[in-house]
């Protein structure tokens with residue numbers, strides 16, 4: 001469903017190449033993990049897929065179900081089913097979490113030509129999903145991410161994902177900063193969304209999360225390229241030995 | 252689109268329909284009714300004519316003439332941060348009324364020209380005595396809103412007269428009040444905003460044609476929201492309305508004011524005066540959603556809005572709350588003020604001022620602390636987009652007797668794009684050393700990361716901006732009565748359309 005071919009990306013403002021030809025094929029229902037040293041281009045990959053400003057695609061393509069992602073604006077990509085759980089979720093003062101969620105859900109439904117959810121319908125669904133992520137009513141009322149702890153922000157991302165029911169979920173270090181219990185909640189939240197059709201791209205530094213969310217494929221990214229792909233055992237290898245061996249191997 | 256002028260009923264409707272689809276200024280249609288004008292320009296005879304049309308008592312005419320004499324000696328103020336072509340005061344009609352409202356005034360709303368009623372229906376203003384404003388989904392119990400509808404220079408009618416009368420509340424146009432309760436009008440008019448207060452207030456004193464009058468007797472909580480809806484329709488006409496609200500001891504009222512005007516290429520003048528008198532333990536909540544036509548993207552046309560609004564907290568523990576959402580007008584010059592005379596009296600000012608395209612807004616408040624233990628709070632949210640200029644101008648004055656007086660001012664500006672400007676001009680005078688003044692000011696830009704976050708979740712750019720801006724304005728929106736809060740929220744979104752991308 002997600003097909004990235006030779007994706008090369010630089011910065012718009014300065015002459016700096018960040019992604020140097022990424023190739024990635026994620027099939028329906030698959031879970032892929034990307035690991036890699038800091039600054040290797042993992043977040044950049046997720047931003048470029050989602051359509052963030054400031055990057056210039058110099059070559060390659062990215063398609064979701066055959067639709068050219070790079071040709072769409074961010075909201076069209078979202079409506080087409082792409083979701084990004086941010087590494088650093090953004091705070092929006094004064095905008096209630098619930099209002100934000102409802103506006104988002106209805107915007108996507110509208111874009112897809114579906115009927116908007118009524119306040120009642122929406123409330124019922126959101127309460128149910130929030131409960132399973134241990135997000136209390138207070139957090140739903142508070143302004144989006146304002147004053148949320150690191151872990152709360154990440155759980156809130158998963159709640160948004162659950163509400164929006166995307167086809168392709170990209171999670172950028174959703175496990176970072178989570179305590180053991182929160183990690184479990186997040187993993188359960190993700191697993192609950194695995195229905196054999198929905199696909200996931202999980203960016204992480206730690207094997208821990210992958211204990212809970214079993215990946216089909218693990219990729220290692222370094223310096224803007226995927227340098228090695230393999231099964232779940234690749235993550236264990238990184239956990240034990242770091243990246244030095246792998247980097248040396250391909251060098 | 253913008254140079255399309257509605258000529259007759261059918262065209263006007265088409266224009267309105269197209270406008271509402273495109274989401275631009277929705278109220279730009281005009282109503283095709285026969286209008287009776289006073290001769291063009293301003294002189295003593297015009298002042299006499301207005302007074303005569305309203306069948307006013309002699310003292311009122313004398314008062315107007317006095318104001319007119321003073322006005323002739325005065326100069327237009329130039330200190331505000333607004334720039335507009337010089338107004339030719341002789342090139343304006345000072346009085347315009349639909350013919351159907353002339354000779355024999357309709358006895359009740361049922362007798363009013365259907366075209367006029369239709370105008371208000373189109374604007375979403377209920378002149379039928381229905382419980383709620385249009386567009387509000389879930390009523391919290393039975394909420395009623397009484398409306399006084401002012402069309403150009405005259406009041407078309409006022410709803411819920413009977414119910415209000417039962418409660419002892421007087422709510423009628425000021426021209427009617429001059430006939431039915433002249434002693435009340437005489438006692439209070441000009442007592443808060445004196446005739447010679449400023450250039451525009453003095454002009455208004457001479458030529459005001461109508462407006463609303465409210466009297467809440469001692470101990471009465473007004474049983475419903477009161478509102479006045481001002482509509483400028485006639486071309487080349489100034490609107491000069493005068494509103495006077497008196498809250499006797501221990502009474503309270505919530506009053507709403509709304510305004511729109513057709514879309515026209517030539518700028519029009521609006522110079523209103525609002526006076527609030529608040530006695531011991533009484534409370535007035537005054538909310539405005541100002542949505543006069545702002546002119547087009549290039550600054551052509553629009554309303555020049557010069558308004559003097561002032562509340563006098565005469566009694567101890569008197570309380571006033573001004574809330575304003577200023578989205579329209581080409582030029583806005585407006586500083587709703589509070590004179591905190593009574594001990595422990597309180598003034599609050601909540602403001603959202605949005606300026607887009609070529610709009611200019613210079614607005615703020617004055618808190619004059621005279622009494623002991625008086626308290627004031629100012630929350631101002633200024634939003635600038637396009638090439639607009641938005642200025643907050645505020646005065647907090649602690650007089651020698653204002654011991655333990657407190658003021659808190661929070662003044663936030665939000666910029667959208669890099670061609671607009673935000674300015675904050677706070678004046679603070681403290682003449683009592685037990686008084687405290689706190690001032691906080693911030694200026695920020697709509698953050699790209701916030702917009703991207705919203706868009707990644709599926710909102711388009713304008714929706715994202717509206718959401719972020721509504722969040723920025725939250726404190727003020729919350730201060731509005733429910734009916735207006737929803738309208739205001741939608742207005743914020745509409746006024747900012749085209750400000751991004």
Ligand SMILES: Nc1ncnc2c1ncn2[C@@H]1O[C@H](COP(=O)(O)OP(=O)(O)OP(=O)(O)O)[C@@H](O)[C@H]1O
Nearest residue numbers: 011018036037038039040041042043044045054087
């Ligand atoms: N807008 C930008 N301006 C300047 N440099 C940028 C920008 N965006 C990304 N970079 C650079 O591109 C490289 C890749 O960054 P990216 O955030 O994608 O790394 P990452 O793999 O997600 O790292 P981490 O594991 O630390 O999150 C880094 O060197 C980073 O500094």
Ligand SMILES: [Mg+2]
Nearest residue numbers: 042043044087
């Ligand atoms: Mg990263």
